[in-house]
Amino acid sequence: MAEEEKQEVAEIKGKGFPISPKIIIPAIVILIIVIASGGLTALGIKQKPEVLGLSKGAATLQAEADKLVAKVSKLIDLPTDEKPTVATITDISKLADQAFFKNAKNGDKVIIYTNAKKAILYRESENKILEVGAVNISGQLQATSANFALYNGTGITGLTKTFEEQFTQAVTGATIVSRVNAAKNDYGETILIDLTGQRGDEANRMAQALGIKVASLPEGENKPEGADFLIIVGKDKVPATATPTEAQ
Secondary structure, eight states: OOHHHHHHHHHHHHHHHHOOOOOOSSSSSEEHHHHHHHHEEEEEEOOOOOSSGGGOOOHHHHHHHHHHHHHHHSSSSSSSSOOOEEEEEOOOGGTTTTTTTTOOOOOOOOEEETTEEEEEETTTTTTTEEEEEEEEOSSSOOOOOOEEEEOOOOSBBBHHHHHHHHHHHHHOOOOOEEEEESSSSOOOOEEEEESSSSSSHHHHHHHHHHOEEEOOOOTTTTOOOSEEEEEEEEEEGGTOOOOSSSSO
């Protein structure tokens, strides 16, 4: 999203427009990560008052949203301490590349709880929940169903353990299968390697969330077993108080 679009979103959000069940997707910038299918997706929403269908009035719109949420609450436990945003999918073709919407069609609803970081895809005509995901508005990425190996590419004790704390804040649902020393200890930058060769888009998103780069497996480094991704932690992730030594 361009910088001016981000500013527009912030300005519109700050004006407190009422929640509309007719929001055209995409609307505010959020990330929805599919839990059930183990995939990753982003739901971009750019709110524009002229396309929200606000003519009904805030009270009517909220009543419709509350009625829908009441139906869904009979199928799944929902947060009770916040009002969700309820959106209607009006052009599924624009969401064809999003894993969260793989089973969706026009007319389906998306119920978004920003505080609870939860999103639900619901088909009212069938009274059926199609997908449940986690929402992250901070811009960080969350991942599921992926195994990671961490290599210490420096001579700093416990660096992969320190990095793992940062990693788990930005990427959730992932499994760390190993933490060992890299073959070399002079890596200046931390890199992420897609060991499958088929998850490049996912690798790019995770790298962006972690503030690192995507690269190929360096020459001389062994491919870890049981891992989908490898992260070689470089000197750019070394804490200022670290002491040089040979350990992972």
